[in-house]
Structures are given as C-alpha cells and as structure tokens.
Amino acid sequence: MAETVPPVSDSLASNTTKFTFEEQATASVALYSMSIFCIIVGGIRSAKYVAKIVKKNKLIEGSITMKEAKKFPLSASMVLFGLYLFFKPSDQRFNWVASVAQKLQVPQEYVDKINATIISYTANSTEPTKPLYEKILNKIPANIQEQIVVPEFVQGYFHWVAERIPHIGKDEVMILLTFLICFEGLTALATLVKPLISGLLRIIPGLGFNAPYLLSLKKGTKEMDEGDIEDASKKDTEYLFKVEIDRHDIFALIFCSPVLISHLTQRHWITNNLIGIAFSILGIERLHLASFRAGALLLAGLFIYDIFWVFGTDVMTSVAKGIDAPILLQFPQDIYQVGPWEAVKHSMLGLGDIVIPGIFIALLRRFDQRVVQTTAEAKNPNKKGRYYFAVTIVAYALGLLITMAVMHHFKAAQPALLYLVPCCLLIPLLLSAIRGETSALWNYDEGKYVDNEENRKKVDPSKKNN
Incomplete structure (x- = not known):
C-alpha cells in the first residue's frame, strides 16, 4: 500500500x-x-x-x-x-461524519440526528464504565428485566473481573501494532543478513551444520481417526499454517534482535531505517x-x-x-x-x-x-x-x-x-x-x-x- x-x-x-x-x-x-x-x-x-x-x-x-x-x-x-x-478521537469521528453529510447536502433532519448522536455520545462517554452484566440487562425490555434476578455472587464476579482486566484502548493497540510491525521487520532484516551469518557459522566448529525445522498446523479435509492425519495423503489434508526455518535463521534473529530492542525503546531514525530498508527489499523480492x-x-x-x-x-x-x-x-x-x-x-x-x-x-x-x-x-x-x-x-x-x-x-x-x-x-x-x-x-x-x-x-x- x-x-x-x-x-x-x-x-x-x-x-x-x-x-x-x-x-x-x-x-x-x-x-x-x-x-x-x-x-x-x-x-x-x-x-x-x-x-x-x-x-x-x-x-x-x-x-x-x-x-x-x-x-x-x-x-x-x-x-x-x-x-x-x-x-481520531471519538467526538471528532462524529464531527467528521456530520461535516461530510453537510458537504453531500444530506437532508437537515439527518444532520440533526447526527448532531444529537454526538451530544448523546459525548455525555455518555464521561459516565463510568458499567459492568458487562448491566450492559446486557439494559438491552432487555424492562418488563422482562423485572423477572430476572442476578445473584450477588454473579455481580461480584463481574466486578472482580472488571477491576483486574486492564483497559485496552488506542495506546495499548498501538503498542501491540508497533511490536508486530517491528518484529516482522526483524525477520526481514535477519533474512537479509543470514548469508553473512551462515558464512561465519561455518567457520566455527560445531555450528556449521544447518538443521531445518518445519513449524506447521495441518487439518484434515475429511473425518478420520485419531493419529491418522500424520500419514494421510495430501488430498485429505491441508495446511493452515506452515513456516520453514533452520538453525542459521535462529542465529540471524538473535544477531539482529538488538535492532528490535533498540527501536522499541529509543525509536531512533537509524534503527527505523534498518528495519524499513529490510522491509522494502524483502517486500520487493517476495x-x-x-x-x-x-x-x-x-x-x-x-x-x-x-x-x-x-x-x-x-x-x-x-x-x-x-x-x-x-x-x-x-x-x-x-x-x-x-x-x-x-x-x-x-x-x-x-x-x-x-x-x-x-x-x-x-x-x-x-x-x-x-x-x-x-x-x-x-x-x-x-x-x-x-x-x-x-x-x-x-x-x-x-x-x-x-x-x-x-x-x-x-x-x-x-x-x-x-x-x-x-x-x-x-x-x-x-x-x-x-x-x-x-x-x-x-x-x-x-x-x-x-x-x-x-x-x-x-x-x-x-x-x-x-
């Protein structure tokens, strides 16, 4: 992209x-x-x-x-x-939609509904987060709610879980996304330096042997007994996940890992470019x-x-x-x-x-x-x-x-x-x-x-x- x-x-x-x-x-x-x-x-x-x-x-x-x-x-x-x-912050998302609606000459009644939604959302966003069971109950008609009695131990359990589950917001998602992108960059960089690492390892006694590994997850395309999938034919199975690595790949990852650690902690432009160049070269290749x-x-x-x-x-x-x-x-x-x-x-x-x-x-x-x-x-x-x-x-x-x-x-x-x-x-x-x-x-x-x-x-x- x-x-x-x-x-x-x-x-x-x-x-x-x-x-x-x-x-x-x-x-x-x-x-x-x-x-x-x-x-x-x-x-x-x-x-x-x-x-x-x-x-x-x-x-x-x-x-x-x-x-x-x-x-x-x-x-x-x-x-x-x-x-x-x-x-975009939550209120700005609605404002953006409202501005687009006006540019597209959407009828005023719909623009008013959007603005009302903005006001309602902004007001509700300042309220404390309700436990999950309360949110579920609020979606049930009032006449049925009166017949439902939530045991105290269930309420206590939901409160206990809500207090211990960390809040997952934009910052937490960005940390995870950044780590995944940087880790993919690390694997790209390791792939590029692997020939150099292999050449060095073959000089060292005992490390030159390059044993391959296949990490895979395979499923059967038809019902079979336990243990049969290992010897099943190709037409009866398919791979959900398959990655082939070897010992020299692992050494290359270890060698390049300081770049990942440094970038995650420092965000320096040099480590950024090392990862970015590796991404670009491997992307063009593959x-x-x-x-x-x-x-x-x-x-x-x-x-x-x-x-x-x-x-x-x-x-x-x-x-x-x-x-x-x-x-x-x-x-x-x-x-x-x-x-x-x-x-x-x-x-x-x-x-x-x-x-x-x-x-x-x-x-x-x-x-x-x-x-x-x-x-x-x-x-x-x-x-x-x-x-x-x-x-x-x-x-x-x-x-x-x-x-x-x-x-x-x-x-x-x-x-x-x-x-x-x-x-x-x-x-x-x-x-x-x-x-x-x-x-x-x-x-x-x-x-x-x-x-x-x-x-x-x-x-x-x-x-x-x-």
Missing part, C-alpha cells in the same frame, strides 16, 4: 528558514539514495527468487494477479480509512506481480488512490503520523545542528512509495532475464539484450526527483505516485515501442507459476478430481 508521507517534517513546512539548503539537500539525497538502493537490490533478488522457484517447479505464493490488482486500491482505501477513524498488465493496472489504481487520499483529504498524512512504527524512511534535517544522535526533525518517505513501484520494476528485471520465455524466444539463440530494468530505475529516480522538487517548492505533502507512476509505466512502454517489443512486454505473464487452485492441480494431479 502506498503510504505517501510528506518528505518534510511539519516543522520544516511551517518554518523553512530553520534549515539551510545544505541540510535539506542532504536529507533529500539520503532518502533518494536509500530508496533507489532498495529497488535495485530488491529487483535483483526478486529475479533470483522467482528463477529458483521456477527451476524447482514450485508455485509462487503472494502473487498479485489481475483479480487482486483490481481490488487492491479499494481494499487499501478501506484499511487506510479504518486506521484514520481509529486515530511480492510477486504475475504479469505486466496486472502491474500496469495496479499502478493506475494506486495512482488515483494516492492523489485522492493526499490531495482530497488529510487521511494519508494523519495515519502516517499516527502510527509510530517503521513504515517510512527518515533522515534528520537538523543533523548538522545537533548531530545524528540527538536529531529530531526528519524528512520522510513512505515505504509504499518504494515497494509499489519496486515490485513493478522487479517484474521488468525478470522480463529482461526471460525468466518466463515464449516458444519463439526459447528457439532463438540470438536473443537481443534487454535493459528495461536499468532504464526504469532511471525513470523512478526521475519521478522521485520531481516529487521532491515539487514538495520543496510548495512546502506541502505530495502524493509521490502522482509522479512515479507515469515515469515508471510510460518510459518502459516507450522503450518497448522503440525496440519493437511492445507486444512481448504487454503480454509478459508469469501466471502459470502463481499458487492458485488451477496451477496446484497441474503440479499435483491427485487434486484434479477434488
């Missing part, structure tokens, strides 16, 4: 004289370099990852086909707006676009999505500021004034503005390397070299440069995909027209390697009759 965040902090937008051109340029170049680095590394790793899967005759999980590309902007909008409402047309549709949909939520509302920027988690890259504007450790005023770039164009550019890398070949290409020994990956990286760099230039000129948040999508989509199409490969590029499809029901039947013939 394209989390477009203003590449400048609020303080910069309100008081640009506080930072010199050198400070602003340093922050922009740093973000610029980090984003391009993520796309180059992620694209190269993506081609290797998909080629490895194809060679093993396996199916690729997490693919974005035409079907998913059509739904992605809508589902992303629903998630984004849900987070926006979550961060999020698989199934075809060029799916990628074009996805970019077109998110192009509109980004413009609407940034220019049309304050939703995008509010959510980005509300989530205190590594969902963006940061670089301090005041690094020359206070140093890297005390800096607090940051330029920012959302990870979505790296990953979304990145998975499309990774698809072009696979097109260059002919990971999936047509019959004509397979028979032609004198294949022309392709350079769509390199050219589109330059196009992305140009789009990001335009984004930052416009942002610095208007001193306001910009939807980065407004500038990135035309550059990343139109320039490779123009190159294909020049080279006479428009049809080959537009019809490039890796759909036969997508993990879906149709392809599973081709890989496992036993499933054809199920």
